Amino acid sequence: MNEVETQNKVKIHTKNLDLFYGDVHALKDVNLDIQSHNVTALIGPSGCGKSTYLKTLNRMNDTIDGVKITGDVFLDNENVYGKGVDVTILRKKVGMVFQSPNPFPMSIYDNITYGPRMHGVKKRIELDEIVEKSLKGAAIWDEVKDRMKKSALSLSGGQQQRLCIARALATQPDVLLMDEPTSALDPISTTKIEELIAELKKNYSIVIVTHNMQQAARISDDTAFFLLGELIENHKTETIFSSPQDKRTEDYITGRFG
Amino acid sequence: MSDKLSNDVAITDRKKRPFEKLFYSVIYLLSGCVLALVIYFIAIILIRGLPALSLSFLTSAPNPIQQTIGIFPSIVNTLYIIFFTLLCCIPIGVGGAIYLNEYAKNKRLVSAIEFATETLSGVPSILYGVFGYVVFCLLFGFKVSLIAGILTLTIMVLPIMIRTTQEALKSVPVSYREGALGMGATKWYMVRTILLPSSLKGILTGIILSIGRMVSESAALLLTAGGSAMYMPKGSLWDQLSSSGSTLSVELYRYAYSRGDNETAFGIAAVLILIVILLNLLTRFIAGRLNTQ
Numbered sequence: 001m002n003e004v005e006t007q008n009k010v011k012i013h014t015k016n017l018d019l020f021y022g023d024v025h026a027l028k029d030v031n032l033d034i035q036s037h038n039v040t041a042l043i044g045p046s047g048c049g050k051s052t053y054l055k056t057l058n059r060m061n062d063t064i065d066g067v068k069i070t071g072d073v074f075l076d077n078e079n080v081y082g083k084g085v086d087v088t089i090l091r092k093k094v095g096m097v098f099q100s101p102n103p104f105p106m107s108i109y110d111n112i113t114y115g116p117r118m119h120g121v122k123k124r125i126e127l128d129e130i131v132e133k134s135l136k137g138a139a140i141w142d143e144v145k146d147r148m149k150k151s152a153l154s155l156s157g158g159q160q161q162r163l164c165i166a167r168a169l170a171t172q173p174d175v176l177l178m179d180e181p182t183s184a185l186d187p188i189s190t191t192k193i194e195e196l197i198a199e200l201k202k203n204y205s206i207v208i209v210t211h212n213m214q215q216a217a218r219i220s221d222d223t224a225f226f227l228l229g230e231l232i233e234n235h236k237t238e239t240i241f242s243s244p245q246d247k248r249t250e251d252y253i254t255g256r257f258g
Numbered sequence: 259m260s261d262k263l264s265n266d267v268a269i270t271d272r273k274k275r276p277f278e279k280l281f282y283s284v285i286y287l288l289s290g291c292v293l294a295l296v297i298y299f300i301a302i303i304l305i306r307g308l309p310a311l312s313l314s315f316l317t318s319a320p321n322p323i324q325q326t327i328g329i330f331p332s333i334v335n336t337l338y339i340i341f342f343t344l345l346c347c348i349p350i351g352v353g354g355a356i357y358l359n360e361y362a363k364n365k366r367l368v369s370a371i372e373f374a375t376e377t378l379s380g381v382p383s384i385l386y387g388v389f390g391y392v393v394f395c396l397l398f399g400f401k402v403s404l405i406a407g408i409l410t411l412t413i414m415v416l417p418i419m420i421r422t423t424q425e426a427l428k429s430v431p432v433s434y435r436e437g438a439l440g441m442g443a444t445k446w447y448m449v450r451t452i453l454l455p456s457s458l459k460g461i462l463t464g465i466i467l468s469i470g471r472m473v474s475e476s477a478a479l480l481l482t483a484g485g486s487a488m489y490m491p492k493g494s495l496w497d498q499l500s501s502s503g504s505t506l507s508v509e510l511y512r513y514a515y516s517r518g519d520n521e522t523a524f525g526i527a528a529v530l531i532l533i534v535i536l537l538n539l540l541t542r543f544i545a546g547r548l549n550t551q
Binding site: 058060063065087088089090091092095096098100102103104105106114115118119164167168171 | 363431433434436437438439440441442443444447451452455456
């Protein structure tokens with residue numbers, strides 16, 4: 001524990017994390033610290049374990065059959081895989097945005113209030129306030145403020161994704177996990193979301209999985225490179241992209257494979 | 259290169275494709291036949307049935323002394339059976355489907371149960387009748403009564419409810435589930451707020467199909483609920499449900515087959531069709547209201 005407490009800027013501390021899907025060893029002894037109020041990008045070729053790692057942080061792998069996890073993940077000194085952990089509280093603190101926008105088939109307003117209501121917020125005034133704050137936080141307020149009662153499915157793909165970010169912000173998390181949040185979007189929507197991420201890191205710690213190396217270079221402070229379930233190296237983003245320590249990292253970011 | 263693929267042809271130069279035309283004509287002809295059959299079917303029942311309807315026919319019990327016929331007891335029996343069977347089979351069917359789809363971990367057990375429900379939905383209804391008679395009437399001591407009929411029909415329509423609900427649940431995208439769980443929703447909260455509202459239409463289809471099956475059922479009810487409805491309903495609800503009584507379909511069978519009274523049979527048929535149409539509209543209306551909430 002001492003080791004964790006001394007690094008007070010560390011939001012998430014991963015220690016000797018192994019994950020198996022049945023017989024497949026999908027994460028191999030991963031040790032990684034996620035800094036508070038930073039954007040950490042996870043890069044690597046498909047199947048390298050970066051999304052799997054991301055999902056260990058809010059225990060979304062729990063829902064998959066046959067997953068076995070050993071090692072520890074500390075969120076603010078609390079072990080995510082410890083005894084008596086309530087995943088509802090964990091996932092309230094560690095919100096998630098998925099690869100393709102997945103608004104619920106209900107109104108824009110109801111999408112945003114889904115989380116808060118679940119956590120017991122009932123007063124209309126409080127809910128209204130959360131909705132406005134979250135939608136403003138996700139830079140979509142101006143586009144939807146006059147059509148709160150309309151179905152969220154009527155929005156464009158880019159708007160839907162920002163709505164999903166707003167929905168994640170509505171439960172007031174500390175950490176935001178983003179699993180390739182722009183891979184299904186057009187360049188203009190992608191730019192909007194990247195700008196939004198830069199804005200969000202003031203208040204949240206962000207971990208983002210991306211296939212797009214330019215994106216990692218543009219928006220992240222730290223970058224971690226995964227290959228075949230191993231964390232090859234992690235550093236400040238400038239360092240990774242200017243002087244990678246490992247030959248495999250260099251090969252990947254210069255486009256020699258992946 | 260084949261000259262069939264030559265571009266040396268104007269796009270306005272329409273080709274004759276005889277099979278395409280033939281195909282369309284056959285399709286239209288067949289759809290026309292289906293439509294005509296349905297219309298003819300409903301029309302013949304209403305045309306022959308409606309004249310038999312009168313206020314006393316609808317609101318009285320049969321009176322052998324005055325030689326008058328009334329179907330009020332059967333209408334009440336039919337509605338009781340529909341209502342209480344739905345009351346039993348909706349929670350069990352929907353709950354079972356949720357369990358099979360969302361909670362059950364043992365894949366082999368699930369496919370065994372699915373195989374069983376599929377098999378059950380193909381079993382002739384007279385077998386349900388015999389089963390219901392032996393188990394509910396004799397073993398459970400309900401005698402030949404509406405309750406025994408309701409329990410028998412519950413088992414009979416359960417496979418329909420489970421299958422349709424399961425199909426509806428399966429059609430809800432995984433991403434909705436992930437979204438809800440990712441925000442910290444418990445499984446039950448996710449089922450209640452996302453899955454059930456999204457699969458309401460499918461569940462509704464199940465209810466409508468079930469009503470259809472119940473209304474049309476005669477064999478299973480003849481053995482368990484009874485073959486005649488001679489008296490006006492009286493006494494408490496429990497008294498009514500624990501006495502025997504026939505539904506409209508059973509009555510129809512009795513008039514048409516045992517008595518050769520086709521006019522009465524068509525009258526009952528017309529009432530049946532109207533009840534089915536009304537119940538379907540009502541179910542849709544209720545689901546529509548639930549959906550907007």
